[in-house]
Amino acid sequence: MRIQIARNVLWLVLERGLQVVFGIASIGMIARAIGPEGFAAFQYAQSLVLIASSIALICGAEVVVPRLVADRAPAAQHRLLVHVFALREAAAIAGYLIVMAVVALTEKNDVIVLTAIIIGIPILFYEPFGTVRAWLQSRTDSRPGVVFGMVGLAFRVAAIGVLYLAGSRAAPAFAWVFAGEAMICASLLARYYRKRSPRVAVSIDVSLARRLLRDGAVFWVSLMLLLLAKRIDQLLLKPHISLFELGGYAASMQVLDNFMMLGSIVASSVAPMMVYAQPTLARARRNVLYVATGMLVAGIVGGAVLAFCAPWIIALIYGEHYEAAADLLRLSAMASGLVFLDAALTLLVVYLRKPRWLVEKWFLVLSTMIVVDLIAIPMFGARGAVYGYVAGNAVAVMAGVGFFIRSREPMAAAQQAA
Structure with a gap:
């Protein structure tokens, strides 16, 4: 098996x-x-x-x-x-x-x-x-x-x-x-x-349809908030900059999104054996710490390489007319460690089957991004949207750390019951 x-x-x-x-x-x-x-x-x-x-x-x-x-x-x-x-x-x-x-x-x-x-x-x-x-x-x-x-x-x-x-x-x-x-x-x-x-x-069967809707509502809301957080920046950015500048921003974020996807690939690869298969919460939490440490290091190193190679990467993928995207990619790459770390911390939430925690996290992330974007974009343009992206991922990590601390409560309750 x-x-x-x-x-x-x-x-x-x-x-x-x-x-x-x-x-x-x-x-x-x-x-x-x-x-x-x-x-x-x-x-x-x-x-x-x-x-x-x-x-x-x-x-x-x-x-x-x-x-x-x-x-x-x-x-x-x-x-x-x-x-x-x-x-x-x-x-x-x-x-x-x-x-x-x-x-x-x-x-x-x-x-x-x-x-x-x-x-x-x-x-x-x-x-x-x-x-x-x-x-x-x-x-x-x-x-x-x-x-x-x-x-x-x-x-x-x-x-x-x-x-x-x-x-x-x-x-x-x-x-x-x-x-x-x-x-x-x-x-x-x-x-x-x-x-x-x-x-x-x-x-x-109307009753079956109703049960499916009810049971899936929390996951549904969390996914909607996640996708909103991923793309709200471009919607807020468009009225404040030219399409030419928006094209450069979109190019930089496209590269960044593909790099960040590596974090979810790594997390989904190690999760079944390292986290989900663990018989106790204590072992799952310990392994999440190991995975989080490794992914944080990988994200920081990968982000540094991405920032250093940004001009060559943009030129290789997009050719001419996208030079401004290199500076934006270099700036946004500083969030790589945060994104990789968040992917690792999320594994514990999935292990505990706490979808409401994901709703809480993505609501906080989305709210942070909107607030920072509304303040920073009129002042800094595309760089303001990058600041919102970094701030949102920082909040995601803080929420993940908070969930990790909260997960001690069921473990302590189980120890007292024993």
């Missing part, structure tokens, strides 16, 4: 690693093709879509997978998955309609409007059809989902490469690639599940 779990984790890590590599390659070609202003419009539209897509994160794997594991009967699992898919699809449609309404009412830039409408199409596919991924996860077999994801990533890089070599300069044209990738992945997942699912009719 341990070998199967380890193999499953390796497949997931492989997918995340390829997402980083392919993501950098594709975004670099887009940025070179459409220039800083076009790239700013593309990234701003993507930020709007990412925030709206959080609505479709209802009934997450944290709620679905345990239910699938508890009841292995194919008919019962199929019934559950149908309800989860219906809820996610309804939420996804609502999220997409919100995107269209927001850009129609608030945006005068036709490129942003059209790009947001097109790049918002994946909202309708990723999370609803991601229900199949939850089913695969419950079977400890993520390989098919990873393979389908690789197919989609390969399509994205190939299609963007063709558009780049063809000399395309239109952001909406590149947005269609992301829509096509989502449809390909969704169709492959649906086909795989259809071949293995029971052919039984499912009637809608």
